[in-house]
Amino acid sequence: MKHMIKSMIAILCVTMIGCGSGAKSPGVTDAEVVIGTTSDLSGPAKELGALITGGEQMYINHINSQGGVHGRKIKLLVEDAQYNPQKTVVAVKKLIEKEQVFSLFAILGTSPTEAIRSLLVENEIPLIAPESQSGTMSDLSRPGSKYIFSTEVGYNRQGEIMVNWIMNQNPDATIGVIYQDDDYGENALEGLKNAEEKHGISIQxxxxxxxxTDFTGQVGNVMKGGCDYVLIAAIVKEPIIIMKTAAAMGYKPQFMGFGPTMDHRVGLAAGKAGEGFISANGAYMWNSDHPSAVEYRELCNQYEVPEKMRGMYHFYGVTAAKVLVEGLTRAGENLSRTGLIKGMESIKDWDETNLPPITWGPNDRQGSDQAMLIQIKNGKQIPIAGWMK
Amino acid sequence: MNSLFTEISQEIVSGIALGSIYALIALGFILIYKATEVVNFAQGELMMVGAYVNFFLIQSFTSSMGAPTFLTFILGLLGSIIFAVLFGWFLDLIINRPMKDEPVFSIIMATISIGIVLRAIVGLIAGPMSLVPKSPFGGAHIQLSGIIISILDLFIIGAAIALVAVFYYFFNKTRWGLAMQATSEDPIAAELMGVPVNKVYSLVWIFAAIVAAVSGVLLAPRAAILDTNMGFLGLKAFPAAVLGGFGSIPGAIVGGVILGIIETVSMGTLSFHFQWVKEINDIIVWIVLIAVLMIRPTGILGTEEIKKV
Incomplete structure (x- = not known):
C-alpha cells in the first residue's frame, strides 16, 4: 500500500512537471494535433450540425492526406452537444480536461458558444471559427472574446447593412422587424438600433x-404599422409562415431576412409567397463561380460526397476547417496556444475561402464584416447587391 | 373601430385554428388519462410519427399517381390512420401491458422515454434534413367581411370538433365507453364485472394514436416544415388539457381554443397597443392557467372526482 502511494505521488509529480514546463502544449505530438469541436447531431439543429461537421471532416481528411500541417495530422474530436448550452459546457470541459485538446474549433450555435466563455478564459484556449454569426463573438468588451476568432459578418452588422440598403432604395421607407426573442434576435436588434440612430428613423x-407556429398577430401588427419593408430575424420555418400569412392577408411588403433565412428551403416551401424574398448573406454561394466554390465542388467530387449533403452548410464546414488549417500553419512548427493566437492575428486580407477577404488583428476578432443580398427570383436565389460594409 | 374589430376577429379566427391543433393533442392526453389514469407524455411524438408516415405515403402516392391532389391527401390520411391503429396497439403491447400493475407514475416515466426513443428512431429513418410538406389546399382561403380563413384552418377546426364530438358520444353513450370509465375508476372491479380490461387498454391507445395522426397530418402543412421536434408542441397542448379540465373531453377543445386565442391576440393587437404585453407574451398562458386553477382547481369543465379509499 505504502509502495502504491509512493509510486502514485511519483507519477503525479512527473505529470505536474510535464505540465508546468510547457515543453509541449496539450494535444500536440510530433505526429498529431488534437482539435475539439461540439456539433449538434441529434438535437434541434441536427440537420445543419451533421452537414457542417461533415464539411469540416472532409477538408481535414484532405489536408491529412497531403501530410497534415507541419508534418502533424489533425485529429478532430466531435462531441454531440445538441445545440444545448449546458451540454456544450460539459462537452467542452471533457474535451479540455480529459481529451486534452490543443484548441477548440467551430462550436455550433450562439448560445452554446456564449456559455463557454469562462472556460476559454480559465484554460486560455483559443476557439477558431465558431459556427455563429452573432456579432457578440467578436465584441472584445465581453469576457473571453480575445480567444475567439469569429469568421462571418455578425447579425448586428447584417441588420445595419440591410437598413442602409433600404434607405438607399427608398429614403421614406417604413421598416419593421419580426425577431426571435433570444441571443440571436438581441444581436440583430443591436444592429438595428445603430441603424435607427444613423438614419434618424424608428423601426417597429x-x-x-x-x-x-402562428404569426397572425405579428404580421397584422407590422401591417397596421404600415411597414413596407419587414426584416425577419428567425431561422427557416418562421419566414415561410410569416410570408404565407401576409400573402393570405393581401399584405405585400418587401420581406428581408438575416443570414439563417438564406436556407433554400425557405423559397421552396413558401412558393409564390416567398417570391422576391431578400436575405443577407455573408459568404459566396456554394454553386457560384467563386474560386473557393469551384474548389469546393471539386473536393466533393474527389471525396464522393453524396449529392444531398453538398450545399451551403457543408461548405461552411469546409471554410471553418480552412481557417483552422491556415491558423495552424501560421502558428509555426513549435505549436503553442499563444502561437496559434499570434498566427490567427497575422491573417490579413486573406481571400481563400468563400468569405470576403478576412482580416484579424490584436484588437480585431471579426474576420469579415461584409454582407451581400440574395433575392428569390422565379424560385432561384440570385445575388442582387454585391459586398457591403 | 370597424378595423379594430376586423383585426381582432382575424386574430381570433387564427387562434381558434391554432387552438384546435392544441385541442386535438389534448384530446389524445385526455383519452388515455380517462381510461388508464396515465398521462401519455409521448402524445406529441405520436403526432410527429403520424405526420412523417403521412408525408412518406403522399410522397409514394404522388410518385406513382402524379401531382398531389385532394385524393392523394385523403388516401394519405387514411393510410396514416391505419398505421396509427397498428402503432397504438403496438405501444399498448410494449408499454402499458407489461407495466399494468406498476404504479401509474412508472408508466408515465415510460411514456417520456418512448417519446425520446421515437424522436431518435424517426430521425434515423427519415434522415437529418427536415422535410417540406405540401398543403392539400395550397394557399386557398375564403374571405368573410375582411377576415381571411384558410381552407386548411377550416379543415383543422372541423376535424377537432368532429373528433371531440365522436369521442364524447363514445365515452358517455356506448357500452365500450362506459367500460372504459369503469376501468379507469377501478380496473380490478371492472375486470370482475366482466369488462375486458386488456381490450379496453388497447382500444384507448389506438384511439390516442389515431387522434395524434390526424393532428399531425393537419399540423404539418400549417407549420411549414416537418422535423422531429414537432412533438414538442405536445408540451404546449398539455396546459390546454389542464385548463379545460383533465378528464373532460369537451374540455380539450375549450382549453385548446382559449389558449390559442390568448396566444394570437396577445402577440397581435394587445402587443401593438400595450408595450408591456410584449414582455410577458411567453408567460401569459401560464398566468391564465394559474388564475383559472385557483378559481376552479379541476379546470373549466372538469368535475371533481371523489374516490373511496
Whole structure:
C-alpha cells in the first residue's frame, strides 16, 4: 500500500512537471494535433450540425492526406452537444480536461458558444471559427472574446447593412422587424438600433418565442404599422409562415431576412409567397463561380460526397476547417496556444475561402464584416447587391 | 373601430385554428388519462410519427399517381390512420401491458422515454434534413367581411370538433365507453364485472394514436416544415388539457381554443397597443392557467372526482 502511494505521488509529480514546463502544449505530438469541436447531431439543429461537421471532416481528411500541417495530422474530436448550452459546457470541459485538446474549433450555435466563455478564459484556449454569426463573438468588451476568432459578418452588422440598403432604395421607407426573442434576435436588434440612430428613423419591433407556429398577430401588427419593408430575424420555418400569412392577408411588403433565412428551403416551401424574398448573406454561394466554390465542388467530387449533403452548410464546414488549417500553419512548427493566437492575428486580407477577404488583428476578432443580398427570383436565389460594409 | 374589430376577429379566427391543433393533442392526453389514469407524455411524438408516415405515403402516392391532389391527401390520411391503429396497439403491447400493475407514475416515466426513443428512431429513418410538406389546399382561403380563413384552418377546426364530438358520444353513450370509465375508476372491479380490461387498454391507445395522426397530418402543412421536434408542441397542448379540465373531453377543445386565442391576440393587437404585453407574451398562458386553477382547481369543465379509499 505504502509502495502504491509512493509510486502514485511519483507519477503525479512527473505529470505536474510535464505540465508546468510547457515543453509541449496539450494535444500536440510530433505526429498529431488534437482539435475539439461540439456539433449538434441529434438535437434541434441536427440537420445543419451533421452537414457542417461533415464539411469540416472532409477538408481535414484532405489536408491529412497531403501530410497534415507541419508534418502533424489533425485529429478532430466531435462531441454531440445538441445545440444545448449546458451540454456544450460539459462537452467542452471533457474535451479540455480529459481529451486534452490543443484548441477548440467551430462550436455550433450562439448560445452554446456564449456559455463557454469562462472556460476559454480559465484554460486560455483559443476557439477558431465558431459556427455563429452573432456579432457578440467578436465584441472584445465581453469576457473571453480575445480567444475567439469569429469568421462571418455578425447579425448586428447584417441588420445595419440591410437598413442602409433600404434607405438607399427608398429614403421614406417604413421598416419593421419580426425577431426571435433570444441571443440571436438581441444581436440583430443591436444592429438595428445603430441603424435607427444613423438614419434618424424608428423601426417597429415585433417578437416571437422559438417554437411559435402562428404569426397572425405579428404580421397584422407590422401591417397596421404600415411597414413596407419587414426584416425577419428567425431561422427557416418562421419566414415561410410569416410570408404565407401576409400573402393570405393581401399584405405585400418587401420581406428581408438575416443570414439563417438564406436556407433554400425557405423559397421552396413558401412558393409564390416567398417570391422576391431578400436575405443577407455573408459568404459566396456554394454553386457560384467563386474560386473557393469551384474548389469546393471539386473536393466533393474527389471525396464522393453524396449529392444531398453538398450545399451551403457543408461548405461552411469546409471554410471553418480552412481557417483552422491556415491558423495552424501560421502558428509555426513549435505549436503553442499563444502561437496559434499570434498566427490567427497575422491573417490579413486573406481571400481563400468563400468569405470576403478576412482580416484579424490584436484588437480585431471579426474576420469579415461584409454582407451581400440574395433575392428569390422565379424560385432561384440570385445575388442582387454585391459586398457591403 | 370597424378595423379594430376586423383585426381582432382575424386574430381570433387564427387562434381558434391554432387552438384546435392544441385541442386535438389534448384530446389524445385526455383519452388515455380517462381510461388508464396515465398521462401519455409521448402524445406529441405520436403526432410527429403520424405526420412523417403521412408525408412518406403522399410522397409514394404522388410518385406513382402524379401531382398531389385532394385524393392523394385523403388516401394519405387514411393510410396514416391505419398505421396509427397498428402503432397504438403496438405501444399498448410494449408499454402499458407489461407495466399494468406498476404504479401509474412508472408508466408515465415510460411514456417520456418512448417519446425520446421515437424522436431518435424517426430521425434515423427519415434522415437529418427536415422535410417540406405540401398543403392539400395550397394557399386557398375564403374571405368573410375582411377576415381571411384558410381552407386548411377550416379543415383543422372541423376535424377537432368532429373528433371531440365522436369521442364524447363514445365515452358517455356506448357500452365500450362506459367500460372504459369503469376501468379507469377501478380496473380490478371492472375486470370482475366482466369488462375486458386488456381490450379496453388497447382500444384507448389506438384511439390516442389515431387522434395524434390526424393532428399531425393537419399540423404539418400549417407549420411549414416537418422535423422531429414537432412533438414538442405536445408540451404546449398539455396546459390546454389542464385548463379545460383533465378528464373532460369537451374540455380539450375549450382549453385548446382559449389558449390559442390568448396566444394570437396577445402577440397581435394587445402587443401593438400595450408595450408591456410584449414582455410577458411567453408567460401569459401560464398566468391564465394559474388564475383559472385557483378559481376552479379541476379546470373549466372538469368535475371533481371523489374516490373511496
Amino acid at each position: 419591433k415585433e417578437s416571437f418565442q422559438r417554437g411559435t
